[in-house]
Amino acid sequence: MAQRRVRARRGDGLLLREEILAAAESLLTETGSEDALTVRAVAARAGVSTPSVYLHFSDKDALLEAVCLRAWDDLARLFQTNAHGDPFRALGRCGRAYARFALAHPVQYRVLLMRTAPRDGVPPAAAACFGHMVDVVRRCVESGVLRGDPERLALTLWSSVHGCVSLLLAQPSFPWPEDVDGLIDQAVIVAGFGSAMLSRVRGPVPDSAELAGELDALGRRLGEG
């Protein structure tokens, strides 16, 4: 226990809630692991007895979710500042921004999007991520570069960039290439190109030779233009 906290005045009960959240957040970022967030450690850092935590959070998971959600304001800002300009390029910027956000808040991202969420109700973190993706995808659909249901398209793009960052977070000892940024770029662009292309290729998947031939031609034209 760092310092025995002075008792709050009447009506200031919510003060403790904020102090607990701050203590928990510092614990998370300092240790880099959610395992370090024990109720006792948080209470001690807040200068308060252990059961006091339960005055403001129904259980440990509620505390963990609340503290991890604090990072999600950053994500909204990131999407907002990257959504302008050409829709397809904005999509790329937002995807990269999403990845940067995840890697900048690894614990929070793991806790909220890589663990099994409770069965009841959509977790707000997931809803926010998906919502932001839908917004930027919708502009691509309106501009004509993407076609189809924006929500469906957003799901694929979201899962694509999520896959990249979640593997990076979960497998730190994997022999990743030097330029992680380049890998993320690749994941984002591949998802964008693929989505744009899929909505225009009807029928069965073309075979290798046919696809190679058509894409060679496309590459020449886009390279020249």
Next chain:
Amino acid sequence: MAQRRVRARRGDGLLLREEILAAAESLLTETGSEDALTVRAVAARAGVSTPSVYLHFSDKDALLEAVCLRAWDDLARLFQTNAHGDPFRALGRCGRAYARFALAHPVQYRVLLMRTAPRDGVPPAAAACFGHMVDVVRRCVESGVLRGDPERLALTLWSSVHGCVSLLLAQPSFPWPEDVDGLIDQAVIVAGFGSAMLSRVRGPVPDSAELAGELDALGRRLGEG
């Protein structure tokens, strides 16, 4: 404790190891959650005292990893049976098979690929997944439909399908579309199309109008052919 196990004969010490693994596996699949796998529960189901588990596994995580790895034989078989024929179409089949594998072994997949792996050494599960992807991608590169470093391409394709299934596993209460299979198909094809396209489009990302025009033309030709 179900039934007090009869002591193994001399030299049959490894018998217990197998029985512990079987008990742990049944616990995992019955409960569907790795939290149910406590050392005590496993020992009880194996008909043995709790510390006996430590005769064969250094700690709980070692046991958990060992039991989850048992599913990975299935994955090797799946890639093997889907790798034949046209390379690009085989890539699609393997991607779908990978997703089916993950959804068929949700606990094992979560434990081995969605939790933070230890810092020392590449986990065998991740190495196997990546290795299989590289194999099938290499054939695509040899046939010319994909271009570039097979390992790099495999990383993107792996992360793409991993993203889809890991979101499905982690967010069961998300309003997923009815046809999960269709969503997986989409993720796989988008990754394949995008990868094939990216290696042919040099220079900066085209803007929305340019991309839309070229892809419209491509769609018409592939649709007719």
Next chain:
DNA sequence: AGGCTCAGGTTGACATCGTTAACCTAACGG
């Protein structure tokens, strides 16, 4: 001033967990 109330905590305990140290015992070689 002085007492009452109840928001805002604390003390102490319980069950369960992973893990270890110390001990036991039955199967085999001689």
Next chain:
DNA sequence: CCGTTAGGTTAACGATGTCAACCTGAGCCT
């Protein structure tokens, strides 16, 4: 038949999430 040792067991420790019961002091009322 006896000693060794592989193959276990018993008992315990410390940490954890959580709860029931208790305390206490700030603010209102008379």
